Amino acid sequence: MSLVIRNLQRAIAIRRVPLRRKMEIVRSILGVQRFDLGIVYVDNKNIQHINRIYRKKNTPTDVLSFPFHEVTATHGLCHLLGFTHHSEAEWQKMYCQEKQVLEELSRCTGARLEPLTRGFY
Template identity: 45%
Template sequence: MSLLLRNLQSAIPLRRAPLRARIELLRHILGIRRFDLGVVCVDNQGIQRLNRIYRQAHGPTDVLSFPFHEDLRAGAVPQPECPDDLNLGDIFLGVEYIFHQCQENGENYYDILTVTAAHGLCHLLGYKHNTAAEWREVGDGLPASHPSRHGLVLAIWLLLRPRPRGVRVRELSPLPLWRGLGARGSMACPGSPI
């Protein structure tokens, strides 16, 4: 189905084509391309407003996910009962917040956007990390029964683990995961703005 990618901010330059290609790759690897997905890029003010309304948290954050299938078991792919259920939900990326974090840590902005989008996708697939036990489940990777346990998805989960301050993401990566993906093109963006 479709990936709807919208940039509703002007604080930070954003090239949508490379981000779209990377998110499409994640959707392919996870086996969720048949589901609609919305990815919305917002500035600090926008993400802070959403964070306050939906999480009662003050301040900006990197990602907020709004799953269509709310009671999904961690790592499970939804089993739609009708065509209207072919929707994963929406991910809001705080691109201004992410950009400033990348500058502070010397990390590649588009790599971190990809990791953050993967983090949001994992939330849409039922993963949570509100408690220590949930965080351990995330840190241990995907369940052995999950069809995408190996490869890029597991590598992304490894990247999401806490790391010592000053250790850059690419130093933890077992593969040069996203080099050159932007050159593979992008998909059309049907649908109306969110």
């Protein structure tokens, strides 16, 4: 399945081709070749922000893992529909759209889903 690598930091050079090869081997060893995987590299400031939002820990960390599921799929679909979060105003529009969709999905399924970008600004 797919492997997406995105580098949003500049401190460490990321060599995507060797990394992709190695991650395919790791996926094979773990028996999860059929799963999609996204790897996003961010700087300490951004990972600290994400860690504070999702784990309530106000420190940088080495790795955060999120499953691809309804929330990330909804976030991605909103991007495909043209929503962005480059500014607070754009984020607010996207957040409201995600929230509306996830609330309806939660109502239909009994899940408790929240937008991925909760607390982004």
